[in-house]
Amino acid sequence: MKHLATLLELRFNPEFSFGPEGKHVRDGLSTVLRTGDYLWVSCDERTKVERLKKTGEYTYAEHTTFDLTEYLELPDGNNSEIDIEGMGRAGGYLWIVGSHSLKRRKPKSKDSIEKQINRLTKVKNDPNRYLLARIPLVENPKTGEFTLQKSCPDPENGGKTLRAAQLVGTSTTNQLMEAVANDPHLKDFLPIPGKDNGFDIEGLALHENRIFLGLRGPVLRGWAMLLELQVEDAEQEGYLQLVPVEEDKRLYKKHFLHMSGKGVRELRIKGDDLYFLAGPTMDLDGTIAVYRWPNAIPRTAKGEQVVHRKELEHLFDVPHGSGMTSGQNKAEGLAIYDDNHLLVVFDSPSALRKPEDDVVLADLYRISGGK
Template identity: 60%
Template sequence: MKKSTVKLQFNPELSINADGKHVRDGLSTILRTGDYLWVSCDERCSLERLKKIDENTFGEHHSFDLSQFLKLPAGTENEIDIEGIALEEHYLWLVGSHSLARRKPKKSQEPDEQIKRLAKLKTDQNRYLLARIPLNRNKETGEISLVKHVTHPYEPNFMLSAAQLAGNHAGTNQLLEALTNDIHVQDFLKIPGKDNGFDIEGLAIHGDRVFIGLRGPVLRGWAIILEVAVQDTDDSYFFELKPIGLKGELYIKHFLHLEGMGIRELDIAGDDLLILAGPSMDLDGTIALYRWPQALRQTGQSITHRNDLEQLFEVPNGTGPTSGQDKAEGITLFDKHHAIIVFDSPTDERKLNTDAVMADLFKIGVNSVKI
């Protein structure tokens, strides 16, 4: 199969976080808006913008500190763990993982200390974030940037403002509060994401419908997409969930049999949803792209069996000596016929010079083969 790639070139002055990790080593999501690619690293509080240089290269890296637009509970001291970004009209949307994390054992420590770390859970308040930020196009240069406030381009009396989902308690939000009594999800809210606990890793927006993909929990092979809708509040910095279910529920659930896999990313293609799926837990395993036909025509909660989903292709991932590497994490439509996928923990073969990395292009047409 012939391989086609896109080069992502980052600025070394903007690419290293406080722990010395390069942004290219933790890419978790991607979005294309015209000549720009937006990507995020799961261990930062920023969004990265790259501009098209030629047909196969994006560079001119610019980093946007999200604390300049949103009210991050922990400021920039803790990561947001951004796991999904999406576009709807004049807003860029983003979502954090909303998950607990279990401490990793460190081989340099004594065995007893390593075992103790496995019992410790941590909560990063910034992870509980669902937000939207206006996009503004410079009329002279055509440059697209994030802005905190901007006048609507077609309605001069209406202001677009950065805002996020409200919550009644610190370290949570209205979505998690609504799920605390959910018959399918409630028992997983206190389980770390890497243990098949509650873990958001996908976002797609269509009109006033917000689709949130869950990496976990996976229930007897069934993955979950939550669908919500939002409305403005009197406080321009926050929006809130509005009733969407038949009985006034603040969310509805869609169950999909992805053959035991959880959701890694979502994107919209016409009336369909593209679903990047992979293991819910921290292990190597099949990663594949699925098409959920006519997903946007669904009304109310739904359940879709495996034969009603189309597996487009499997995405190669690290195995053996490269175990834990080249984990496909983000997908976006590159053009009408192709999708671009970025990888967390890329292998050395995927890295170029000291600050670039290769993303892969896949054809998503009839044959759904990599080009």
């Protein structure tokens, strides 16, 4: 039941695949979503999302890229990364979330010891990271092709228009960050970079009008967190605002899960269940696993939840880099591939995952109900 079923081959077009610093999109995959015969993936160091089409039983190709600056008002345009860490589909939209995290500079071995030590004191804020947005996701009824548009008629409601929009914010914050600024569990971690166990969103899932955001960090004494919120259109066209989700007018709910000290890397909804890709909060090689929280959707509708280890089903561990491949094969994206399989994509794939130029291999896992 819990074994690797097969490998999927993802073929990228080199014309679209290299960032301004020369990094190939296949080397930084952070999330994955399937819609029909198409896979949507993103590289965390870009302001774009990538679309691949199924061209064979285990192959996706015909790579197309979508520049998000054509649909959204990014504070820094194409000048800094969004650090996309989650994508989802609901209500005729593709939803996207950035990490909302700070990052600490890395030492460079070519520099002097003094300069390397000094770089570790530098914490950077990327303006585009504070993004929670939706973009109309349009399916051609004749060809099944999915594309993005800035606005379009709602195919389910002819009198309604679907419009791209994003949560109200600035280059240094947004309404979500302001809402959690004084949260007793989160406030002390907001000034800390993500890979230092600071505040770091990784994972987005949607159920009707409910938005779930997974936190890679902080993890508190082994407990990971899941934020739940709802949005509505703001008065200014192209923007969204949070709405209360609790009787006390709070703009978010928190759910706590004990995944043996791991934080959330990705989350998905299947039926009434939530699936989690979980791994270390810090920048290290460590166990990465997939968990299922049964009946999570009806449970969370009743209020905030605390989910102990015995209430989570550990489905399987995902292999990660170690030894000669230390720092590689970091599972970052999880998708519901079909009724019987989950799809996992990797950041920093090893050479074995790159059998050809512009190609990377993703993992397909069989889950309960598969044959």
